[in-house]
Amino acid sequence: MDDSYNFESPSMVASSPMINYRKDARKGVKFSFMVVGESGTGKTTFVNSLLSQKVLAHRFEGDHASVVDSKTISFTSAKNVALPNTSILQRNDFNPSTANEEPGIALTETKVEIVDEANTKLQLTIVDTPGYGDNFNNEVCFAEIENYLKQQFDLMLAEETKIRRNPRFVDTRIHVMLYFITPNGHGLKELDISCMKRLSKYVNIIPVISKADSFTEDELKFFKKQVKVDIERFNVPIFQFDNLIDEYDEEEDYELIQECKYLAKIQPFAIIGSEDEFEVKDTKTGQTQTIKARQYPWGLVDISNPKYSDFSILKSVLLGSHLQDLKDLTHDFLYESYRTERLTRVTGRGGQDVDYDDTEFHDSTDHQVNLNTTIPSMSNLAQLSSAGASNGHILDLHSTTGSTINDDSSSITSSSSKKPKSMLLDDADPSVKSKDNASFTSSASTISLDQSRNNLNTTNPAFKRLSIAPQRNQLRQISETVPYVIRHERILERQQKLEEMEMASAKELASRAALLEKKAAELKARERAMKKIALEREQAHEASVVAQSTTNGVADETVEGDETITQNGQNGNISHSSIRKEETLTDLHSMVSKP
Amino acid sequence: MVELVGISNLPNQRYKIISNEGATFTLMVCGESGLGKTTFINTLFQTNLKPHLDPNERHNKFTTPHQTVDIDIIRAVLEEKNFKIRLNVIDTPGFGSNVNNHDSWTPIVDFIDDQHENYMKQEQQPSREAKKDLRVHACLYFIRPTGHSLKPLDIEIMKRLSTRVNLIPVIAKSDTMSPVELDNFKSRIRDIIEAQDINIYTPPLDLDDPASAEHSKQLIEAMPFAVIGSEQEYEVSKGNFVKGRKYPWGFVEVENENHCDFKKLRSLLLRTNMLDLVLSTNELHFETFRSIKLGNDENNDEIVNENGEVIKKSSIKKPRRFHNPKFKEEEDALKKYFTEQVKAEEQRFRQWETNIVNERYRLNSDLEEMQAKLKALEESVKKLQLGKR
Numbered sequence: 001m002d003d004s005y006n007f008e009s010p011s012m013v014a015s016s017p018m019i020n021y022r023k024d025a026r027k028g029v030k031f032s033f034m035v036v037g038e039s040g041t042g043k044t045t046f047v048n049s050l051l052s053q054k055v056l057a058h059r060f061e062g063d064h065a066s067v068v069d070s071k072t073i074s075f076t077s078a079k080n081v082a083l084p085n086t087s088i089l090q091r092n093d094f095n096p097s098t099a100n101e102e103p104g105i106a107l108t109e110t111k112v113e114i115v116d117e118a119n120t121k122l123q124l125t126i127v128d129t130p131g132y133g134d135n136f137n138n139e140v141c142f143a144e145i146e147n148y149l150k151q152q153f154d155l156m157l158a159e160e161t162k163i164r165r166n167p168r169f170v171d172t173r174i175h176v177m178l179y180f181i182t183p184n185g186h187g188l189k190e191l192d193i194s195c196m197k198r199l200s201k202y203v204n205i206i207p208v209i210s211k212a213d214s215f216t217e218d219e220l221k222f223f224k225k226q227v228k229v230d231i232e233r234f235n236v237p238i239f240q241f242d243n244l245i246d247e248y249d250e251e252e253d254y255e256l257i258q259e260c261k262y263l264a265k266i267q268p269f270a271i272i273g274s275e276d277e278f279e280v281k282d283t284k285t286g287q288t289q290t291i292k293a294r295q296y297p298w299g300l301v302d303i304s305n306p307k308y309s310d311f312s313i314l315k316s317v318l319l320g321s322h323l324q325d326l327k328d329l330t331h332d333f334l335y336e337s338y339r340t341e342r343l344t345r346v347t348g349r350g351g352q353d354v355d356y357d358d359t360e361f362h363d364s365t366d367h368q369v370n371l372n373t374t375i376p377s378m379s380n381l382a383q384l385s386s387a388g389a390s391n392g393h394i395l396d397l398h399s400t401t402g403s404t405i406n407d408d409s410s411s412i413t414s415s416s417s418k419k420p421k422s423m424l425l426d427d428a429d430p431s432v433k434s435k436d437n438a439s440f441t442s443s444a445s446t447i448s449l450d451q452s453r454n455n456l457n458t459t460n461p462a463f464k465r466l467s468i469a470p471q472r473n474q475l476r477q478i479s480e481t482v483p484y485v486i487r488h489e490r491i492l493e494r495q496q497k498l499e500e501m502e503m504a505s506a507k508e509l510a511s512r513a514a515l516l517e518k519k520a521a522e523l524k525a526r527e528r529a530m531k532k533i534a535l536e537r538e539q540a541h542e543a544s545v546v547a548q549s550t551t552n553g554v555a556d557e558t559v560e561g562d563e564t565i566t567q568n569g570q571n572g573n574i575s576h577s578s579i580r581k582e583e584t585l586t587d588l589h590s591m592v593s594k595p
Numbered sequence: 596m597v598e599l600v601g602i603s604n605l606p607n608q609r610y611k612i613i614s615n616e617g618a619t620f621t622l623m624v625c626g627e628s629g630l631g632k633t634t635f636i637n638t639l640f641q642t643n644l645k646p647h648l649d650p651n652e653r654h655n656k657f658t659t660p661h662q663t664v665d666i667d668i669i670r671a672v673l674e675e676k677n678f679k680i681r682l683n684v685i686d687t688p689g690f691g692s693n694v695n696n697h698d699s700w701t702p703i704v705d706f707i708d709d710q711h712e713n714y715m716k717q718e719q720q721p722s723r724e725a726k727k728d729l730r731v732h733a734c735l736y737f738i739r740p741t742g743h744s745l746k747p748l749d750i751e752i753m754k755r756l757s758t759r760v761n762l763i764p765v766i767a768k769s770d771t772m773s774p775v776e777l778d779n780f781k782s783r784i785r786d787i788i789e790a791q792d793i794n795i796y797t798p799p800l801d802l803d804d805p806a807s808a809e810h811s812k813q814l815i816e817a818m819p820f821a822v823i824g825s826e827q828e829y830e831v832s833k834g835n836f837v838k839g840r841k842y843p844w845g846f847v848e849v850e851n852e853n854h855c856d857f858k859k860l861r862s863l864l865l866r867t868n869m870l871d872l873v874l875s876t877n878e879l880h881f882e883t884f885r886s887i888k889l890g891n892d893e894n895n896d897e898i899v900n901e902n903g904e905v906i907k908k909s910s911i912k913k914p915r916r917f918h919n920p921k922f923k924e925e926e927d928a929l930k931k932y933f934t935e936q937v938k939a940e941e942q943r944f945r946q947w948e949t950n951i952v953n954e955r956y957r958l959n960s961d962l963e964e965m966q967a968k969l970k971a972l973e974e975s976v977k978k979l980q981l982g983k984r
Contacts, residue, residue, distance in 0.1 A: 038741075039741060039743055039746075040739060040740070040741020040742055040743050041741075059743045059744075101747060102747045103747070134746050134747060134748075135747065136695065136696050136697045136747065136748060136751075137694070137695040137696070137697055138694045138695065138696075139694055139695060182629065182739075183629070183771075184627070184628060184629020184630070185629050185631075186628055186629050189628075189692045189693075190692060190693050190694050191692075191693070191694050194694055211771050213770075213771055213842070213844075214740075214768050214770065214771040216840055216841055216842055217842075217843065294773060295773055296770070296773055296844070296845060296847075297774065297853050297854055298770075298842075298844075298845035298846055298847045298848075298854060299842065299844035299845020299846075300844060300845075301842075301844045302844070305843075307843055308842075308843050308844075
């Protein structure tokens with residue numbers, strides 16, 4: 001492997017920027033990550049070996065095995081059915097008879113606090129997704145994860161827009177998601193691609209090749225290449241280590257640039273995880289050393305050996321060099337775009353709820369366009385106001401919006417296009433005046449906007465609601481309504497989900513009851529048949545006894561023969577049908593497990 | 596010494612016939628992609644029987660990430676010590692690699708049933724000399740080495756396969772598990788197989804022959820077999836080449852009993868139990884299929900009364916081949932898309948229509964206005980003319 005950049009010691013948080021350092025040192029750095037991947041790809045082992053302690057319990061290990069408590073925060077079963085024996089709820093007990101049931105998916109949250117050498121506290125939140133990829137239809141899995149990620153953003157958004165904020169609000173957004181790729185040697189699967197594509201809007205994704213010890217060196221190289229090809233081919237947006245390179249200073253941050261380039265080159269990371277520690281004697285120095293490794297009959301795999309495992313690189317990236325980057329990117333980019341989208345949606349609707357007597361179509365659209373562009377953020381407002389420093393600009397803006405509207409829907413073509421034209425004509429005169437105004441208030445751009453707007457208002461009543469006073473009201477209104485709208489939506493969603501679940505469970509239970517009844521009826525029928533046979537046999541026996549006792553020769557003998565023949569026939573029938581019955585039972589079983 | 600009559604020579608005659616005719620063996624490999632099925636087949640027969648998927652080819656075929664389950668058949672004639680064996684290897688690429696794997700087992704199960712049915716039909720023909728027999732004698736199901744347990748999908752397909760073929764579960768790529776992990780994993784799988792009533796193939800215990808009984812017992816105990824495949828040979832000692840996988844941390848030998856169960860599995864498949872596999876397919880699975888099939892056709896009404904399930908299943912069976920649920924889903928999706936498109940188009944047309952109506956209305960009003968203007972002008976002209984006069 002390329003050793004152009006040397007990862008000496010993965011010092012934990014020490015490399016995060018100094019500005020944050022002091023604050024962070026006091027409060028501790030908060031960082032949340034999520035591990036997603038098919039079960040059995042070594043997620044638990046990775047987390048445990050990353051933190052050098054038993055944080056998550058392995059499957060079938062029992063809850064008591066982990067040091068830290070983890071709580072289940074969300075859970076969906078595959079069929080939208082909450083049945084007591086669905087295995088995910090009791091995933092830690094191994095129950096072979098229910099192993100055929102689809103587990104659904106759960107999200108569990110575990111909080112850990114670790115302290116590194118520099119005495120920096122790091123508060124980690126780890127979200128695990130047991131059950132991912134175990135269902136027949138795994139659509140439910142990423143729907144659930146997406147829902148969870150959105151919910152965290154919503155919570156943050158609601159908090160942000162509130163007038164009175166909660167000082168103890170905890171940011172639960174997930175900063176990075178480690179996606180564990182199953183080491184199949186071919187490339188990405190549909191599940192991987194669609195999951196990563198869908199979730200990339202809400203979280204930074206770092207794909208990771210798990211269980212890299214199933215590859216020889218050449219195979220690993222090949223697989224990495226394939227994964228990269230697939231990522232490119234299907235446009236899977238993953239976390240790019242080299243996207244910030246341009247921002248760094250070529251000379252000052254030379255090392256940083258090298259590091260990022262190196263990381264981008266070796267991505268996706270191939271990792272091996274292990275919780276077992278072994279003492280190894282260095283053959284040269286003779287010193288003993290404790291390493292985490294996997295013991296095979298054919299050798300010992302050191303998980304931090306850079307020759308075949310990127311484990312230590314990933315560790316330093318996650319908990320050190322890129323921790324702050326990941327956090328910033330989540331906040332500045334992912335959250336921001338989510339917020340914009342979300343607020344446009346909410347306020348777009350909310351704007352119509354606010355009762356203005358919108359009589360003219362043109363005006364309402366105009367109003368909405370402005371709402372969309374100005375409301376979402378204060379920075380936008382400032383931008384707009386500076387643009388509005390010259391009134392001609394605003395007029396331009398209006399005429400363009402007007403014309404685009406005309407293009408969009410030809411229904412209002414000329415009849416309405418007359419209006420703005422007339423407005424423009426009306427405004428032409430005062431605009432000259434306002435231009436003067438604007439030129440000498442241009443330093444205080446908001447005021448200039450206010451004035452230019454006011455100017456417009458005085459001349460044309462249609463622009464009244466664009467003045468700053470109603471806008472403040474609107475901002476206030478947004479901050480009052482948005483959190484509730486968001487919460488309301490969430491509650492509605494929840495309710496719907498629960499209703500669906502209830503209905504599905506009822507249906508499932510009914511069908512199960514019906515099946516059981518059917519089985520019971522079948523068993524009864526069988527019992528009756530058995531009894532009948534027993535009776536017949538007895539009769540036959542009696543008949544034969546009678547026949548023997550009377551010793552009445554030929555006639556009775558034929559009767560007996562007839563009897564035995566019928567009996568035989570029946571026996572044959574019975575055994576035949578019993579085979580069938582077993583078959584039907586297995587089929588029933590499969591039917592039960594199938595929705 | 597009395598000369599033997601020669602009856603004891605019958606086995607030898609049989610031997611001659613068989614060795615002249617050769618034998619047919621059909622092996623199916625089934626399991627998710629990327630578990631080393633191809634490699635295993637090549638390792639097992641020590642030839643390059645099945646070429647690996649060309650990665651470029653894969654991308655040509657693989658325009659969307661969604662894949663369908665295919666059935667690939669590879670035919671080969673292998674010869675060892677002048678004895679020929681016609682080998683059919685059936686692969687099922689694409690199984691289990693989609694997001695929605697519902698009914699992805701149908702093509703596989705249908706394929707097996709089809710072979711049984713084909714064979715049955717050929718048997719019923721007046722002249723049945725040249726029978727084509729592609730009945731699956733053994734099916735290896737590859738289990739992903741997760742270290743947890745079986746997935747519901749695994750259980751589902753194993754259940755279906757186990758009633759139709761000799762099913763042999765195999766833990767693929769077992770070199771990713773340490774011996775302790777492997778033991779746990781194996782015992783869990785065994786528990787599930789037992790609890791879920793999956794009939795896996797067990798070699799017969801021949802009580803008369805303690806040596807072979809012992810061997811069978813060993814085989815049964817080793818189920819499910821943990822295997823490692825490799826096509827590459829490495830020189831372990833001078834002039835001694837061994838198949839294996841070379842890792843930076845060590846060398847895994849395929850044929851080392853301490854490393855994996857490959858040798859046991861090979862012995863089960865080829866050396867000791869091949870005949871039993873072939874015979875049990877004919878006697879057990881084919882017979883079951885036949886009796887269900889024929890039994891249903893002949894005395895329909897009798898069985899309907901008692902257990903309607905079987906009838907229902909087999910009568911559905913036939914049309915089902917044309918109504919693959921997978922296609923149904925696709926059809927639904929397409930239909931939905933179509934109606935949406937139609938709706939959108941209609942919406943557009945309606946919009947258009949209203950636009951046109953509006954336009955007409957506007958033009959009309961313009962016209963009226965013009966006319967009114969014209970009238971007014973005419974009026975004024977008249978007035979002027981009157982005034983002039």
